[in-house]
Amino acid sequence: MSDFVAEIEEKYQENEIEKMGSYNHSLVQARIAGLLLNTKNYSVFIELSLDAEAIDLSQFGLKAKNELKPDVCLYQNTGGLKERDVLKMREMPLLVIEIISPQQGIEEILAKFEAYFTLGVKSCWLVVPSLRVINVYSQLNQYQTFDRNDNEIIDEVIDIRLPISKIFDR
Numbered sequence: 001m002s003d004f005v006a007e008i009e010e011k012y013q014e015n016e017i018e019k020m021g022s023y024n025h026s027l028v029q030a031r032i033a034g035l036l037l038n039t040k041n042y043s044v045f046i047e048l049s050l051d052a053e054a055i056d057l058s059q060f061g062l063k064a065k066n067e068l069k070p071d072v073c074l075y076q077n078t079g080g081l082k083e084r085d086v087l088k089m090r091e092m093p094l095l096v097i098e099i100i101s102p103q104q105g106i107e108e109i110l111a112k113f114e115a116y117f118t119l120g121v122k123s124c125w126l127v128v129p130s131l132r133v134i135n136v137y138s139q140l141n142q143y144q145t146f147d148r149n150d151n152e153i154i155d156e157v158i159d160i161r162l163p164i165s166k167i168f169d170r
Contacts, residue, residue: 024129025101028167029071032097032127035162036074042094042160043078047071051088055118060111068112068119071127072097074158092120094158099127114140123157132168 021029029046036044050073053066062068073093096116098109106126113124117140124137137143138157146153148168152161 022101025071025099028099028127028129031167032099032162033072035166036072036160039074039160041077043075045073045075045093048073048093049088050092050119051090052115052119055115057115060115060118062111062115068115070096070112070116071099074160092116094121095123095125095155095160096121097125097127099129110140113137123155125153125155127167129168134164134167 033044033046036042047069050068050070051066052064052068057064057066057068067088070093074095074097075091075093096113098112100106100109106128109126113126116124117137122138126135126137126143128134131147133145133147134153135143135145136153136155144154146164148164150164153164153167154161
């Protein structure tokens, strides 16, 4: 097997391991996306590739070369399907949501948040299913924590409110 093929297979396997979502991760991702679909004037995307070529991601300690793929992201209403599909979005979303999975650490996600804010994202959510907690970041070191003692998650930056019980409970 050639070195090129071996390298491609290794990268594929790394990506597949990185993408593996747990039951809780997947369920919370679907519930958040479903709730966001009901918000007016926004389009919701799951694992959309964002073009990060404008910055060097290694400065944040990230292994990714030139793209980031959040679990969920939100744009101003983009309309329907494109005539020609877009593989990597150059325009950054208003909101990025990362749901921590058993393979991830919080530091890794915070490094992504630093990159997202540098690229122009307005708000980032860190969702921790095991603790049933969501941190809403308006800047890297400025966030508000919501848990099951709260009725709603409130993101004042993009003016969204979601019932927290519909994310973690049923």
